[in-house]
Amino acid sequence: MTKADIVQAVYTRLGGFSKKESADLVDLVFETMKETLGRGEKIKISGFGNFVLRDKRQRQGRNPQTGEPIVITERRVLNFKASQLLKQALNDKPGTETPSEKPFADALIPKD
Amino acid sequence: MTKSELIDAIAARGQLTKARAELVVNCVFDAMTEALQRGEGIEIRGFGSFTVRPYKPYDGRNPRTGQPVPVPAKRLPFFKVGKELKELVNASRGRQLIDDDDDDDDDDDPST
Numbered sequence: 001m002t003k004a005d006i007v008q009a010v011y012t013r014l015g016g017f018s019k020k021e022s023a024d025l026v027d028l029v030f031e032t033m034k035e036t037l038g039r040g041e042k043i044k045i046s047g048f049g050n051f052v053l054r055d056k057r058q059r060q061g062r063n064p065q066t067g068e069p070i071v072i073t074e075r076r077v078l079n080f081k082a083s084q085l086l087k088q089a090l091n092d093k094p095g096t097e098t099p100s101e102k103p104f105a106d107a108l109i110p111k112d
Numbered sequence: 113m114t115k116s117e118l119i120d121a122i123a124a125r126g127q128l129t130k131a132r133a134e135l136v137v138n139c140v141f142d143a144m145t146e147a148l149q150r151g152e153g154i155e156i157r158g159f160g161s162f163t164v165r166p167y168k169p170y171d172g173r174n175p176r177t178g179q180p181v182p183v184p185a186k187r188l189p190f191f192k193v194g195k196e197l198k199e200l201v202n203a204s205r206g207r208q209l210i211d212d213d214d215d216d217d218d219d220d221d222p223s224t
Contacts, residue, residue, distance in 0.1 A: 075205065
């Protein structure tokens with residue numbers, strides 16, 4: 001999936017936006033997120049995940065190819081922590097029920 | 113920044129109603145979640161890419177009781193920061209990290 005596919009989803013699912021408007025809005029979403037992270041602010045998208053920033057101190061590393069010791073300079077890095085909901089979405093197999101869901105599902109079926 | 117703050121920013125910058133902006137933002141993350149569910153990667157140039165990594169089942173341990181716990185095979189999302197965003201984030205190193213709350217772990221579950 002690329003940004004073009006996301007634009008297509010906005011265009012076809014929402015209605016009322018031209019293709020150009022859909023593309024501009026999707027760009028705006030990612031641009032806004034980039035700018036936010038670029039000023040050192042984390043982003044929390046409930047149901048999807050958190051984009052968190054961490055400051056790493058300088059440390060000693062090694063060139064994995066040559067084994068040569070090198071200094072890894074201090075840096076700020078971005079990590080993504082997937083939300084529980086996203087993790088669940090990737091592991092729920094459609095058509096199979098997890099045992100813990102069953103009693104609840106049964107309770108929803110009228111007895112008579 | 114939270115999802116609702118992102119929605120506010122999109123509404124203001126894109127000159128949309130908040131309700132419309134909310135639909136756009138939800139549509140973007142829904143489309144991304146669906147792609148990952150299909151096992152499809154997502155590539156957003158300048159931002160980063162998401163992939164789905166399969167993990168084999170293994171025997172874990174309940175850290176409290178030491179009892180072995182079987183951990184089933186699972187798929188987890190993985191984000192790789194794009195070059196442009198990586199540099200942007202690192203360039204913000206001089207600024208203080210904006211961490212306006214202390215509920216970092218609200219989406220966390222140590223069991224997964």
